[in-house]
Structure formats: structure tokens, C-alpha cells
Amino acid sequence: MKSQSGKVMVVGGGIAGLTAAWELARQNVSVELVEKSCFLGGYSIGYTCKATDTCQQCGACSVEKMLKNVVGEPLINVHLRTEIGSLDRSDGFKISLKKNCEDMAEALVLKGFSRHNAPLYVRGKGVTEAAPEGAVDIEKMGSEGDINVDAVIVATGFTPFDAEIKGTYGYGKWENVITGLEFENIVRENAGIVRPSDGKRPEKVAFIQCVGSRDERLGNLWCSEVCCPYAMRMAGTIKHDNPDAEVSIFYIDVQNTGKEFPVFYEKIRENVRFVRTIPVDIYPTENDGLKLRHMAEDEGSPSFEEFDMVVLSVGLMPGADSKIVSETFDIPLTVDGFLDDSVDSGVFVAGTAAGPGTIAGSMAGAGKIAFDAVKYLGGAK
Amino acid sequence: MAETTDMIEVTINKDVLVIGCGAQGLESAEAVAAKGYKVVLVDDGDVPAPASADIEVMANTTVESLAGMTGDFRTCLANGSGRSDRTFGAIVVAPKYGLAPLNEAYGLALDDKVVSMTQMEALLGDAAFKKTLGQGEGKTIAFVSGFGQEGDPAATSRVLEAALTVQKLGNARAYIYANNVKVGARGLERLFTLGRNEGVVCFKPLEKPAIEQGDTLKIVINDPVVREDVALEPDYIVVEEEVVVGRANLDLAETLRIDTDLDGFIPSNNVHRFPANSNREGIFVASTLEDAPNVALRVADLLASGVKSVAANAAVVDETKCTICLTCYRCCPHGAIFWENGIAAISPVACQGCGICASECPMDAIQIGDFTDDALKADIEGAVASVSGTPSIVAFCCQNSALEAGEAAKAFDTELPQGFRMIQVPCAGKVDVEFIMKAFVEGADGVMVAACHEGNCKAERGSTFAKWRVEEIRKRLETIGLSKDRLIFTTIASNMAEEFSMKVRMFAEKL
CATH class of the missing domain: 3.50.50.60 (FAD/NAD(P)-binding domain)
Incomplete structure (x- = not known):
């Protein structure tokens, strides 16, 4: 004093x-x-x-x-x-x-x-x-x-993970593959999420978690702590603005947002599909769409699924x-x-x-x- | 708005009460004492001796009641030797939460083979027990976690530490059955990897494991990786624990009149509270060790050298109008209202100036600082009069959110209708029915009440009050022959300039 x-x-x-x-x-x-x-x-x-x-x-x-x-x-x-x-x-x-x-x-x-x-x-x-x-x-x-x-x-x-390092996701090549950080800025500037390729509202969106984090091959043995929270919250805003939109989150383990997480998580699961697998790669399709290949959890073989937009939940690097x-x-x-x-x-x-x-x-x-x-x-x- | 604000100096008691002597309570007491304040540390159980001599300790003591206000909190502390009345300038709550095993979620009864996480940690502290785990063929220990509850990094950390300890004991083997592995804290992913490299097996079944508890224990899961049933007969099963709030904490929150979150944890889940604030000025919350120094900073900020300079007119009650109906006392989200000389009195130190009380007061007996009823009415007249072009829109903007967004929208040259005017209010909860109607009477084509999102209101319930009032008036507009769509309620965050413009443009188009 x-x-x-x-x-x-x-x-x-x-x-x-x-x-x-x-x-x-x-x-x-x-x-x-x-x-x-x-x-x-x-x-x-x-x-x-x-x-x-x-x-x-x-x-x-x-x-x-x-x-x-x-x-x-x-x-x-x-x-x-x-x-x-x-x-x-x-x-x-x-x-x-x-x-x-x-x-x-x-x-x-x-x-x-x-x-x-x-x-x-x-x-x-x-x-x-x-x-x-x-x-x-x-x-x-x-x-x-x-x-x-x-x-x-x-x-x-921090530095956001450089998504181009995960080359199979085509970040930098396919316009509608964006990072979580870009999602933040797009919404801020457009008062809602729009696709970079045509400025239209995406109807089908995928989030891929742990891009750069929890990656033993890259030597990144840490959870970035913020990506599950931001992806789930973003998924919630997409559904709020457009209840017809389909949103999927591909993940390893869902991390908590903080206080009142059980209530938050229960609510978000009503609206958003959670798939426990990390997709392998992404290819472009017609109309600026994206085809995502993953090993679905209940099948033994690869599945292909199309999305309008894919958000890479990039982690926090030194x-x-x-x-x-x-x-x-x-x-x-x-x-x-x-x-x-x-x-x-x-x-x-x-x-x-x-x-x-x-x-x-x-x-x-x-x-x-x-x-x-x-x-x-x-x-x- | 008023030109000048008269300041008055209020003397503040410099003693601080810290409730709860868990690690963060002790740390808070030390940190506050290090700032030079006298601390009384109470706990309803034992209190270990603190390092600092400036801390007075009262064990087995509860806070029976709280009266007075920020800077002058009058408490009654009760223990076996009686009651004592003590006055404090600030109060720090360091809640101690309990743990309860979730064995029932797995259909298990606790016995000598099925134990709680706490029990296993105690057993692993016993050298003789540890020896039995690693000897001979070695024992198998299965940890089940994340199926009785979502869990958190703290719980995961305990499982990973214990599993690694077990795995390193001779021939002992550790298995983890987890739902979401909560590695979202410093060092946990590395610990998780280290465990697996040491041989800890982690299964992540999609469904809760089926467990038989008979002469032997048996866990069966369908492993999503190999896509077949995997059975294990472990020697021990360790069940996860959930954090429980407990009656004592809920009672304390009620005594202190501070809000809890949906799960009963203190304080409410509101970004304006973090890291260490409650809804009441002068009552701080240390939920974690890291909160302790933050609590000390807030205490030092408030108590300073014992004199606080505050606005004399923060909230003023007209004694000729007050009928002691208790409305203001009930609706004040900051617990800043008390009784003095037969009328309501508002502590200028505790008051946050939101103005909910002024709007709710049926006698219009309360005036708020720079936002008196007369000043706001003058603002409304000025706003409508200054409009050229149609439609004219008056937006009541909360200064914590919408006003910031609106100012940014103007600064960044986003497109706003010509006839758009903002009126600053301290909180949407200050927007009276009378003000909205006044705007229409003055000739506004549309009125907008722009507030914080629910759960983000600095005054907790201000935006909720505003929403109710708007809904009520929309009904009334119909009966007097105006379209209800000329009035809208909207929520916006302070950093959303473009969204603000868009909402105003959409409203203008509709009009």
C-alpha cells in the first residue's frame, strides 16, 4: 500500500x-x-x-x-x-x-x-x-x-501453426481450406462466415482438430488448449446463424472450454456432429467444394465426404x-x-x-x- | 450528460478476510499480507500455520452473517468459543471443493479391489503396497475415467501420474480406459506420451466399459482401433472422482450474496469476472493458485491506502419518494443497496452504476450519476432533433458493448444509415419504458435497444431486464396502433463493428 x-x-x-x-x-x-x-x-x-x-x-x-x-x-x-x-x-x-x-x-x-x-x-x-x-x-x-x-x-x-506443413490438407492450394485464425478474421469483417472462393455462406463445414498440435511426428508434444474451445464455439455460431448448416468436428479428444463445460458440451453435441478420427487428406471438387478422406470410426475402410469449407484448427507454436x-x-x-x-x-x-x-x-x-x-x-x- | 462529477472521499477498512485455507486460500492470504494488509484467515476446519506473522488464523470458524458494504463489511464469525463481530474492507473467498467417487456410474461398489482415485493415490504412497504390485507376475491396475463425467485436465493429470507410477513398478501393468483424454494443460500431452512409451495401455472405447464385479474383476470393451471386443481381468479398478460443490460453499455464496455458475461453483461464468472478481465489489474469488496474486492486486486496487475517491452522485435515492418497497435491493446485481434511516441507501463504493435499480424503482426515486432521467431525456430529444433523412433510428447502446461497437463502426467508416443516432447508457438495464416511449413521441421511426449477450452483461441481468421491457412495449405498441417492429432488442459485443452496422442496416431496411 x-x-x-x-x-x-x-x-x-x-x-x-x-x-x-x-x-x-x-x-x-x-x-x-x-x-x-x-x-x-x-x-x-x-x-x-x-x-x-x-x-x-x-x-x-x-x-x-x-x-x-x-x-x-x-x-x-x-x-x-x-x-x-x-x-x-x-x-x-x-x-x-x-x-x-x-x-x-x-x-x-x-x-x-x-x-x-x-x-x-x-x-x-x-x-x-x-x-x-x-x-x-x-x-x-x-x-x-x-x-x-x-x-x-x-x-x-505464440506463432500459429503453419498449416502448409500438413501438405495433404491442401492449405494454400484450395481456397476454401482456411485456418481457425482466418475464420476469426472473416467473421469479424463480414459479420458472419463466408467462403473465400465466392463470398457465400457455407452449408456444410468441417473442422479438423489438432493441426500441428499433439503431433509426435512433428515433435509437437503439446495440446494447444484453445483449438477445441474455438472450434466448438465457431461451430455453434455457424449453427446459430444458419440452423440448416451441417457442421462436423474431426477430433482426437475433446478438450474443455472452461467453467460450465458439461452443459456447453451437451448443448453443442445436439447441433454438431463429432467424429473421432483425424482426416487423411483433402481434394478439391466441383463448385469449389472439398472432398475429405477419413477412416470413419465405425467402419474399417476409408470414407469420403464432401464439404463446402474446411477449417483447420491450427495450434499454438512457440x-x-x-x-x-x-x-x-x-x-x-x-x-x-x-x-x-x-x-x-x-x-x-x-x-x-x-x-x-x-x-x-x-x-x-x-x-x-x-x-x-x-x-x-x-x-x- | 452532466459536465462535472463531484468526488467524495470514503474511508475504507484495510483488513481483509480470507475464507478457506486450501492451497489457494493460503496463497491468497500470503499475497494480500505481502501487499501490507492485515489478514484474517478462517476455515470451517483446521488451518495450517501460515508463513506470514501478519495473518491471524481462526480454525473451525464459519461466516455466520454479512452486513455492511464494500470497504466496511461487517461479519459475524462463529466458532466453538462463540461469536465475534469483525469488520473488513474486502473479502476473499477461496472455496474448497470436495471429491466424490463415481463408482456407481460404472455399476461398481467400492471395496478393497475397486478403489477411488484418492484411495489409490494413498496406496501408492505406501511402499509395502507398491512392492506387492510389482512382485512376481505383477498386478494389473485399470483406471476408468471420463465415462461418469466429462472430466478435466486436473483429473486426467492424476490418472496419468498414477498409471505411470504403477507401470514403473516391476511387472505391474497399468491400463487406462478413457473417454476424452483431457490433455489441455501444460505438460500433459508429454506425460501421456511418456506413459504410453513406458507401456501404459490406453483404450478409448466409444461406450462406457462393461464391468463385472465378482470374485474377479472383468472389463470388456469394443476397441475402436482393432474393432473387436477386448477383455481384461485386472486386480484393481480405480474409479474417477467428480468435484462436488458441497452445501458449505453454497451457503457461503448465499451469505455473501455472490453468484455461482450453473454447476454451483463460485463465481458466475461471466468474462467480466475473470480472473478473480465476483458480482460484488470487494468480494474476490481465488479458485486456483494463479488467482491468488490476482486477488491481491484487486484487493490493493480497492483498499489502496484506506481512502477511496468515488463519485458522490453514483446513485442517489430521493428520500421523499422512497417507500421502502425493496425492489432496488432485490434487483441490484452488485449487492450495493442497504437500508439507512428508513430509506434505501446505495453504497458509492459498491455501486457499479448500471442503473437497473433506477429503472425498476416504481417511484422513480433513484438517479444515476451522469445518467439521470432528465439527462437521458435531453439526449433523446437531441438525438431525434439532429436527424436529417429517414428513417430516423434511435439506438440505446450499452457503453460496455454496443456503444463500443457503434463507435468503431463509425470510426472504420462502415455503412450506417444517415438517420441513425446512438444514446449512451451505462447498461441496457437502465433503459426505462419511459425512455423508449419518449423516443417515439419525439418522432423516431425506429428504436433499438442494443445490449450485451446474455451471460456477458457486466451487471449480470441488465440485458435480461432490457429484453423483458422491450417485449412488453412491443405488445403495447400494437394496442396503440404502431407496428411492433418499430422497436427491436439486439445483442452485440464491443469488438463487432461490422456486425453492428449490419444489424442497423437491416433494421433500417425493415422500417
């Missing part, structure tokens, strides 16, 4: 980084929030609401709320399009920041997913579209220079920057390649950088890390 001082750098502006930053500010700690992309919120700010008539507790709206909190908080200083250059630990943490030089020219006009993402629009090189009011020149974004802080929270997040972050901040990697969150030398790890987790889980975990960081500041001073 004594007034807390000190400054913490939070690396990564996804839901874990936002939550950690906000919790620190609530404890009167000032925060330098560093985000390499042009907007805050990470992957989760692009997620869609998955409510039917009732809320399905996916937490997507919580990200919106947390983003609003953070951008309105004077103790949090946000650096967009900025990365960590080097780290000097001789006296606290002296961190050099550099502009993210990733070429964003192709982006032309980037539109943030949330109006709380300031600036809303970012102009890239060679913009042909008229720049909207409030647009910022991308070349002017980003921070350079050294910043001294007392502790660091690393919340660099963040693309894990290795470099591990080296810069001297954080060991886990056997799975995530950042080891048991470090306690003034560097902390929050969110999916340390392993798969839900929005709710990332928020709770980030709160815990913020608590630990404040405790560390108290002891260090």
Missing part, C-alpha cells in the same frame, strides 16, 4: 502484455510497452465474438476492454513498430530500442482491428488508396534509443522470436521451444510465450507476473 515506484519494460502488446502493463500501472509502476507491429492487441484483438443468443465466454471482447484500459493509462508509454536491440545488465536493465524495419509496403493502408488502436490507420510505401484522416506515415513510427528499466516482462506470444528473445534476455527454452517462465532474475515471462493458453488464462497469468514483478521491484530497491 506504500506508493510503488520503478519502471518495467513489457515486451509484446498482445493480451498478456496489455494485461501485465495495465496491472503494473494500477500498482503505480510506470511501463514502457514495446510492440514490434503497428498496432496493439496481438492475434487476440482480431478474434471474433462467438456468442450465439448467449455469451460463450471466449473472451475476445475482454481484449477490446483491456486495450481501451491501456491506451487511456498515462503511466503506460507505448512504442509501436519497435523492437529490442540489445540489453546491458550492468546496472538494472539498459535496453536499446530500434525501429522494426520489416517491409510493410505491401500493407498499403493498414486498418487496426480496434478503434482503440491508435493510430487507426498506417500508411505504407506506395499507397494508392486515399489516406484516411488520422493516418500516420509508417516511416515515422517506431522508437530508437536507450531506456533504463528495473525489470522486464516478456510477453512475445513465438517466431523465441530464440532471439531467449538469447537477448538469457531465458532458457523449454523442451517444446517455448520460453521457460520459471526465471526470476528481474526478467519475467507472461502469456503464450511460455506455452499455449486461452485469453482468460493469459490474463490471469499476466496478473500473476505483474504481482511478481512488483514484488521484485520492492525487494530490489
Whole structure:
């Protein structure tokens, strides 16, 4: 209850980084929030609401709320399009920041997913579209220079599994094979699910679970925890918007959504078909359809089934920057390649950088890390 | 809306009551104490000595009653040596749930060969027993799980750990009969794989296994992989356990007036509550170890240095109008209303400003902060007057959801009808019948009440109240000769700008 001082750098502006930053500010700690992309919120700010008539507790709206909190908080200083250059630990943490030089020219006009993402629009090189009011020149974004802080929270997040690795599913080749992440964005932008090939509402949809997760051959010996929940919730929204739609979920083991799961699961099973097998491959058919081959559970031979659209429930892989972050901040990697969150030398790890987790889980975990960081500041001073 | 808000300083008690001394209760008590607050830790059973000297411990103690408000909770703590009245600024609930074996779901009776998961864990802690499992030909142990209930990663983790322990004992063999293997937690898939590599056999039959319990035990399943019946005669069967809420937790929730979820677990299943909030300000819930530091942050946020600055006009009761009908007390989702000097009083610390009470009050005796009846009526007049073009649509938008979506829709230049106007309300539960009718009287062609989805309302039941009112008015519109379709109720999340536009466009087309 004594007034807390000190400054913490939070690396990564996804839901874990936002939550950690906000919790620190609530404890009167000032925060330098560093985000390499042009907007805050990470992957989760692009997620869609998955409510039917009732809320399905996916937490997507919580990200919106947390983003609003953070951008309105004077103790949090946000650096967009900025990365960590080097780290000097001789006296606290002296961190050099550099502009993210990733070429964003192709982006032309980037539109943030949330109006709380300031600036809303970012102009890239060679913009042909008229720049909207409030647009910022991308070349002017980003921070350079050294910043001294007392502790660091690393919340660099995950990378979605690259579905092209599972070549037999034809992702990248067949337009109507999409990932769960793309499903999120399509619904968000179109106020409902539509097929990429023709913009029409699909009548028959399949979800394939564990794409990239629980895969011994790939060496990915983890459950991504979020894919069963999102697939089931998405299946529920498809049926809610279009009761005539047929939705199938191909799975290994159904994982829980959280509280009240038995009630949720019983209800979803009334509307959605669950097939315990992981399909082998996908071929295109006429009218942009897809033929899916699987070993149906009650037959001994392969079955073929046609769908309008197939959603690959891609898992959560270690963040693309894990290795470099591990080296810069001297954080060991886990056997799975995530950042080891048991470090306690003034560097902390929050969110999916340390392993798969839900929005709710990332928020709770980030709160815990913020608590630990404040405790560390108290002891260090 | 009002220009300025007068703030008042309220003194807050800085002591914290922690109820329940399970791992997360102890951890919460320590975390709150580490923030510099005095903690009283009570439990209806024994309490182990906490590490911190700042924690006062009361064993075999229950919370008999709760009065007062956030920052000034007056409790009566009862134990064998009598009752004591204690005041706290905040309360932390760390519920301890029980476990019950689900042997009946499998048609089994517990005996020395058919045991619960807890019993097996105890047996595996006994070196002599472990030795008997691995000796000679070795014993066979079958774990059945996921058929009596869906199960969860915590239960799966226990099965996987125990099976691996068994499998590693000499010639002992472990079999798992599972429905969905709940590996959705850190490290479990690896543990599952490790077990199978060690020789643990896992069957995943589509139906509950048929089990005979006679002189010998026999489990028969139809294996979906080899597509034939597989029988096993194990020496032991270990049955799964379900988590039970128990009477004590339900009573506690009732005493504290906090909501539970459909299964009776505390708190309600609402995204606005996680990770550690309940529906009542100042009462926090630690369901897991990770919740403990979050609880401490929320406590520190609330109690700070013992003085809280709050809006003086958060919710004001007109004493000349209040008839003590109890309506507001009953409908307040945040337990923020009490009685003082013969009228209803609303705690400015506990009040969340949703305004459900103001709308439900039959005497119109309550006014909410910046959203007084006069201010909202002025907003309605202004909104309709500013419209040029038809149709004119007035949308009452909850500031937690629809308003955000609507503002984003405008910011992102999505297509909205020209005559569309939004009116900010603190919660759809604040939208009175009177306001809706006022909008029609002022000349609106259509009125929309845009709320949070059921189960997502920050005030738990605000959107439900709004829905009821809209249904009621739609009936009345018919009787006065207006089309009922000029009024709609809709739900929308804060992040759904395009969906918001689409809903407004569809409504405009219909009009």
C-alpha cells in the first residue's frame, strides 16, 4: 500500500502484455510497452465474438476492454513498430530500442482491428488508396534509443501453426481450406462466415482438430488448449446463424472450454456432429467444394465426404522470436521451444510465450507476473 | 450528460478476510499480507500455520452473517468459543471443493479391489503396497475415467501420474480406459506420451466399459482401433472422482450474496469476472493458485491506502419518494443497496452504476450519476432533433458493448444509415419504458435497444431486464396502433463493428 515506484519494460502488446502493463500501472509502476507491429492487441484483438443468443465466454471482447484500459493509462508509454536491440545488465536493465524495419509496403493502408488502436490507420510505401484522416506515415513510427528499466516482462506470444506443413490438407492450394485464425478474421469483417472462393455462406463445414498440435511426428508434444474451445464455439455460431448448416468436428479428444463445460458440451453435441478420427487428406471438387478422406470410426475402410469449407484448427507454436528473445534476455527454452517462465532474475515471462493458453488464462497469468514483478521491484530497491 | 462529477472521499477498512485455507486460500492470504494488509484467515476446519506473522488464523470458524458494504463489511464469525463481530474492507473467498467417487456410474461398489482415485493415490504412497504390485507376475491396475463425467485436465493429470507410477513398478501393468483424454494443460500431452512409451495401455472405447464385479474383476470393451471386443481381468479398478460443490460453499455464496455458475461453483461464468472478481465489489474469488496474486492486486486496487475517491452522485435515492418497497435491493446485481434511516441507501463504493435499480424503482426515486432521467431525456430529444433523412433510428447502446461497437463502426467508416443516432447508457438495464416511449413521441421511426449477450452483461441481468421491457412495449405498441417492429432488442459485443452496422442496416431496411 506504500506508493510503488520503478519502471518495467513489457515486451509484446498482445493480451498478456496489455494485461501485465495495465496491472503494473494500477500498482503505480510506470511501463514502457514495446510492440514490434503497428498496432496493439496481438492475434487476440482480431478474434471474433462467438456468442450465439448467449455469451460463450471466449473472451475476445475482454481484449477490446483491456486495450481501451491501456491506451487511456498515462503511466503506460507505448512504442509501436519497435523492437529490442540489445540489453546491458550492468546496472538494472539498459535496453536499446530500434525501429522494426520489416517491409510493410505491401500493407498499403493498414486498418487496426480496434478503434482503440491508435493510430487507426498506417500508411505504407506506395499507397494508392486515399489516406484516411488520422493516418500516420509508417516511416515515422517506431522508437530508437536507450531506456533504463528495473525489470522486464516478456510477453512475445505464440506463432500459429503453419498449416502448409500438413501438405495433404491442401492449405494454400484450395481456397476454401482456411485456418481457425482466418475464420476469426472473416467473421469479424463480414459479420458472419463466408467462403473465400465466392463470398457465400457455407452449408456444410468441417473442422479438423489438432493441426500441428499433439503431433509426435512433428515433435509437437503439446495440446494447444484453445483449438477445441474455438472450434466448438465457431461451430455453434455457424449453427446459430444458419440452423440448416451441417457442421462436423474431426477430433482426437475433446478438450474443455472452461467453467460450465458439461452443459456447453451437451448443448453443442445436439447441433454438431463429432467424429473421432483425424482426416487423411483433402481434394478439391466441383463448385469449389472439398472432398475429405477419413477412416470413419465405425467402419474399417476409408470414407469420403464432401464439404463446402474446411477449417483447420491450427495450434499454438512457440513465438517466431523465441530464440532471439531467449538469447537477448538469457531465458532458457523449454523442451517444446517455448520460453521457460520459471526465471526470476528481474526478467519475467507472461502469456503464450511460455506455452499455449486461452485469453482468460493469459490474463490471469499476466496478473500473476505483474504481482511478481512488483514484488521484485520492492525487494530490489 | 452532466459536465462535472463531484468526488467524495470514503474511508475504507484495510483488513481483509480470507475464507478457506486450501492451497489457494493460503496463497491468497500470503499475497494480500505481502501487499501490507492485515489478514484474517478462517476455515470451517483446521488451518495450517501460515508463513506470514501478519495473518491471524481462526480454525473451525464459519461466516455466520454479512452486513455492511464494500470497504466496511461487517461479519459475524462463529466458532466453538462463540461469536465475534469483525469488520473488513474486502473479502476473499477461496472455496474448497470436495471429491466424490463415481463408482456407481460404472455399476461398481467400492471395496478393497475397486478403489477411488484418492484411495489409490494413498496406496501408492505406501511402499509395502507398491512392492506387492510389482512382485512376481505383477498386478494389473485399470483406471476408468471420463465415462461418469466429462472430466478435466486436473483429473486426467492424476490418472496419468498414477498409471505411470504403477507401470514403473516391476511387472505391474497399468491400463487406462478413457473417454476424452483431457490433455489441455501444460505438460500433459508429454506425460501421456511418456506413459504410453513406458507401456501404459490406453483404450478409448466409444461406450462406457462393461464391468463385472465378482470374485474377479472383468472389463470388456469394443476397441475402436482393432474393432473387436477386448477383455481384461485386472486386480484393481480405480474409479474417477467428480468435484462436488458441497452445501458449505453454497451457503457461503448465499451469505455473501455472490453468484455461482450453473454447476454451483463460485463465481458466475461471466468474462467480466475473470480472473478473480465476483458480482460484488470487494468480494474476490481465488479458485486456483494463479488467482491468488490476482486477488491481491484487486484487493490493493480497492483498499489502496484506506481512502477511496468515488463519485458522490453514483446513485442517489430521493428520500421523499422512497417507500421502502425493496425492489432496488432485490434487483441490484452488485449487492450495493442497504437500508439507512428508513430509506434505501446505495453504497458509492459498491455501486457499479448500471442503473437497473433506477429503472425498476416504481417511484422513480433513484438517479444515476451522469445518467439521470432528465439527462437521458435531453439526449433523446437531441438525438431525434439532429436527424436529417429517414428513417430516423434511435439506438440505446450499452457503453460496455454496443456503444463500443457503434463507435468503431463509425470510426472504420462502415455503412450506417444517415438517420441513425446512438444514446449512451451505462447498461441496457437502465433503459426505462419511459425512455423508449419518449423516443417515439419525439418522432423516431425506429428504436433499438442494443445490449450485451446474455451471460456477458457486466451487471449480470441488465440485458435480461432490457429484453423483458422491450417485449412488453412491443405488445403495447400494437394496442396503440404502431407496428411492433418499430422497436427491436439486439445483442452485440464491443469488438463487432461490422456486425453492428449490419444489424442497423437491416433494421433500417425493415422500417
